[in-house]
Amino acid sequence: MAALFKARKALGIAVGCSKRYITQLAELPEMHQMLRQTCRDYADRELAPIAAKLDKEHVFPAKQVRELGEMGVMSVEVPEHLGGAGLDYLAYALAMEEVSRGCASTGVVVSVNNSLYIGPILKFGTEEQKEKWITPFTTGEKVGCFALSEPGNGSDAGAASTTARQEGDEWVLNGTKAWITNSWDASATVVFATTDKNLKHKGISAFLIPMPHPGLSLGKKEDKLGIRASSTANIILEDCRIPLGNLLGSRGMGFKIAMQTLDSGRIGIAAQALGIAQAAMDCAADYAHKRMAFGAPIGKMQAIQFKLADMAVALESSRLLTWKAALLKDAGKPYSKAAAMAKLSASEAATHIAHQSIQVLGGMGYVSDMPAERHYRDARITEIYEGTSEIQRLVIANLVLKEYQV
Amino acid sequence: MGADRGIHVEVTGKDYETLGPLQVSKIMAALAKKEEAKLVILGKQAIDDDCNQTGQMTAALLDWPQGTFASEVTIEGDKMKVVREVDGGLETIKINMPAVVTADLRLNTPRYATLPNIMKAKKKKIASMKPADLGVDLTSRIEILRVDDPPQREAGVKVETVEDLVTKLKETGRI
Numbered sequence: 001m002a003a004l005f006k007a008r009k010a011l012g013i014a015v016g017c018s019k020r021y022i023t024q025l026a027e028l029p030e031m032h033q034m035l036r037q038t039c040r041d042y043a044d045r046e047l048a049p050i051a052a053k054l055d056k057e058h059v060f061p062a063k064q065v066r067e068l069g070e071m072g073v074m075s076v077e078v079p080e081h082l083g084g085a086g087l088d089y090l091a092y093a094l095a096m097e098e099v100s101r102g103c104a105s106t107g108v109v110v111s112v113n114n115s116l117y118i119g120p121i122l123k124f125g126t127e128e129q130k131e132k133w134i135t136p137f138t139t140g141e142k143v144g145c146f147a148l149s150e151p152g153n154g155s156d157a158g159a160a161s162t163t164a165r166q167e168g169d170e171w172v173l174n175g176t177k178a179w180i181t182n183s184w185d186a187s188a189t190v191v192f193a194t195t196d197k198n199l200k201h202k203g204i205s206a207f208l209i210p211m212p213h214p215g216l217s218l219g220k221k222e223d224k225l226g227i228r229a230s231s232t233a234n235i236i237l238e239d240c241r242i243p244l245g246n247l248l249g250s251r252g253m254g255f256k257i258a259m260q261t262l263d264s265g266r267i268g269i270a271a272q273a274l275g276i277a278q279a280a281m282d283c284a285a286d287y288a289h290k291r292m293a294f295g296a297p298i299g300k301m302q303a304i305q306f307k308l309a310d311m312a313v314a315l316e317s318s319r320l321l322t323w324k325a326a327l328l329k330d331a332g333k334p335y336s337k338a339a340a341m342a343k344l345s346a347s348e349a350a351t352h353i354a355h356q357s358i359q360v361l362g363g364m365g366y367v368s369d370m371p372a373e374r375h376y377r378d379a380r381i382t383e384i385y386e387g388t389s390e391i392q393r394l395v396i397a398n399l400v401l402k403e404y405q406v
Numbered sequence: 407m408g409a410d411r412g413i414h415v416e417v418t419g420k421d422y423e424t425l426g427p428l429q430v431s432k433i434m435a436a437l438a439k440k441e442e443a444k445l446v447i448l449g450k451q452a453i454d455d456d457c458n459q460t461g462q463m464t465a466a467l468l469d470w471p472q473g474t475f476a477s478e479v480t481i482e483g484d485k486m487k488v489v490r491e492v493d494g495g496l497e498t499i500k501i502n503m504p505a506v507v508t509a510d511l512r513l514n515t516p517r518y519a520t521l522p523n524i525m526k527a528k529k530k531k532i533a534s535m536k537p538a539d540l541g542v543d544l545t546s547r548i549e550i551l552r553v554d555d556p557p558q559r560e561a562g563v564k565v566e567t568v569e570d571l572v573t574k575l576k577e578t579g580r581i
Contacts, residue, residue: 034524042518072521085521095521 028094035087036094042071043102051103054229055374058221060185061106061229068106069140073099074113078122082130083138089264089326093271097319100275101282104378105229107272109143112181112230115265116386117144120190120206120257124249133188133208142187147177147235148258154179155391157192157258158201162237164193170241171207173215177235179385183218184231186211190261191237192254204254208246215240226377263336264329265386266343270322273346273382277315280350280357280375284308287361287370304360311353318346337399344392347382354379408523412532413437417544421537424546426455431463436540438468443504445486450475450508461508471501477512 028036046064054061068074076092078084085091092114100107121133136142153159162175173193180189188210196203209216219234249257285308288299298304325338354376358365365372383389415433417425438446446468451458465472473479473488477496480487481503490497491510519527537544565571575581 031525031528034527035521038519038521038524067518070520071518076521080522087521087525091521091525 028090032090032094035091036098038071039073039095039098040101042068043098047099047102047106051105051229052368052371052374054103054105055226055378056228056368058228058231060231061103061109062185064103064106065109065143066140068099068110069138073110074140074143075118075134075138076114078118078134078138083135084118088330089267090323090330093267093322093326096268096271097275097278097322100272101279102275103229104272104276104279104375105227107275108181108227108230109185111265111268111272112145113137113143115268116146116261117182117186117188117190119264120146120248120261121208123260124206124253124257129208129245129248137188143182143185145180145182145186145189145235146261147180147183147189147191149177149179151176151178151234155388158204158255160192160194160204160254162191162193163197164195164205164207166195166244167241169244171244171246173207173209173237173240173242175237176219177237179222179232180235181230181232181385183233183235184221189235190248191235192258193237195251195254199252201255202252204258205251206248206254206257207242208248209240209242213240213242225380226374227381262386263339266339266392267322267325267329267335269382269386270318270325270339270342270346273343273350273379274315274319274322276375276379276382277311277318277346277350277353280354280372280379281308281311281315283370283372283375284311284357284360287364291361298360307356307360311356314345314349314352318342318349321345337396340387340392340395340399343382343387344389344396347379347389350379350382351376408517408519409530411530413441414532414534415540416534416536421544424548424550425544426546426548427457427459427463428547429542429544431460431467432542432544433537433540434460434464435467436542438464438504440540445504446470446506448506448508450510461506465506468504468506471505472507473499473501473505474508475510476507477510479507479513 046067047061050061050064053059065074072085072087073095075082075084076087076095077089078086080086096107096111096114099110118134118137121129125133133144137144148157148160150161152161160175162173162177164171164173166172173191175193177191183189188208191207191209192204193207194203195205215238217236217238219236222232224232285299288304288308289297291298294301299308321338321342325335325342328335328338354372357372358376361370361372364370367373387395415437421429434446434448437443446464448461448464450461452460461474462472473486473490475491476488477491478487478489482500484503485500486503486505486507487498487500488507490499491512563574565574572581
């Protein structure tokens with residue numbers, strides 16, 4: 001077996017970077033290491049110093065998003081001829097983790113633009129749609145958003161009550177979408193609406209709507225626990241008219257588009273959770289060296305040491321799951337189970353690590369002088385959006401049971 | 407940060423140990439001639455030896471004009487305007503090209519490499535050569551006599567009163 005892997009790896013180098021192997025989970029390829037370091041340098045210098053301020057003032061990091069766009073981070077997987085960085089999903093996962101480590105809010109802006117907005121258009125759009133709706137969104141000048149959830153349904157995505165009816169050469173949309181990240185800062189959105197109610201979830205279609213647009217209005221910005229620099233609000237559609245050409249994919253394909261989009265979006269969110277977890281871990285480990293109690297740094301105490309060990313194991317195992325999901329996607333292999341596992345593992349690790357990080361810091365962890373409390377608040381959402389932990393468990397269980405089916 | 411290709415001049419052994427501004431500037435001058443460069447940009451002052459000589463020597467060896475400590479560089483036709491950071495303030499000069507410029511801290515903010523460029527970096531060529539290929543003699547003209555560490559910090563002495571302090575300072579010849 002080992003010989004087979006070695007031979008395949010040798011072939012891989014000769015052929016080029018298009019194939020990934022399990023051996024690369026142990027250590028990233030050189031190119032990806034450089035990529036990771038570049039994103040880390042950017043996050044350390046430009047994001048980490050302002051993250052607390054962005055969170056406190058709920059300010060969208062427009063300048064940083066533009067700079068990330070210039071680096072290619074806002075469109076990692078988009079081919080170069082459309083203006084993107086033309087890289088693989090592993091590169092995207094690495095970039096997401098490092099950006100989120102600096103600022104989790106900026107991380108979600110990057111993730112939604114890459115995975116949820118550009119993702120479905122790249123996969124299901126026509127060449128014309130790609131040029132119109134992707135290219136201007138690769139530079140960081142414009143960001144997009146993804147409108148699936150409604151006040152009446154989140155996990156129950158098949159119950160979309162937003163409707164779209166055809167009237168001559170236009171679609172007319174009516175309904176309300178809830179919890180839409182980037183809504184107040186976006187220039188376009190992918191919206192899911194029911195075109196044929198009697199077909200249930202097979203009667204949902206996907207549409208592209210520019211923002212602002214007549215008939216589309218935004219609800220108030222939600223006052224969230226964390227990721228406060230990103231905007232979250234309702235999108236309200238009242239006789240919103242769009243050309244027929246704004247249908248994404250074919251009629252009735254909406255549910256499939258949504259599910260496949262969320263599948264890959266999961267890897268991005270897993271990476272965001274990793275970044276938050278790493279930042280929380282960095283904070284705790286640093287404090288353990290410096291804080292003196294009972295005549296020694298608290299890092300000398302087993303209680304603290306065990307916490308740090310548990311944090312490190314949770315973080316590293318989630319990271320490997322995330323990389324595995326990314327590598328499988330890049331290799332064109334089925335990756336739904338791995339992606340769900342990655343998201344579940346990383347988000348739960350993030351909340352656990354952020355929680356313990358505050359514990360290590362004690363009183364200092366509870367005040368805004370230290371970033372631990374922000375990591376705690378930022379981590380929490382990763383268990384909820386883009387598929388709750390409960391949904392992830394259902395997805396994983398389903399796929400596991402299928403493997404054992406006779 | 408966006409170079410198209412690299413040239414690595416390998417210096418080894420004794421030559422590496424005695425490598426100084428004169429030797430480096432000889433190599434730079436030879437390369438500038440070989441590559442038919444119009445502009446050579448170097449650092450202003452290295453943090454190890456603090457010499458602030460390589461740029462100036464390179465220009466002298468090439469018999470080119472120099473714009474050192476540049477905080478602003480503008481190409482104006484076939485000439486170059488250089489704003490120099492000097493002790494008294496800013497000096498603006500106009501020099502012919504080809505020229506040597508040494509960069510001051512204030513010249514610019516380095517950009518972040520874009521992700522696609524990082525991926526392309528591996529494929530870019532770095533040509534390797536030896537100083538002998540450039541016909542450069544690296545013999546050192548200086549001999550290092552000694553290198554001393556700064557003196558170890560010794561323990562201080564505590565005194566009770568100001569009078570004691572003054573006495574002690576006089577005793578040790580400090581005042």
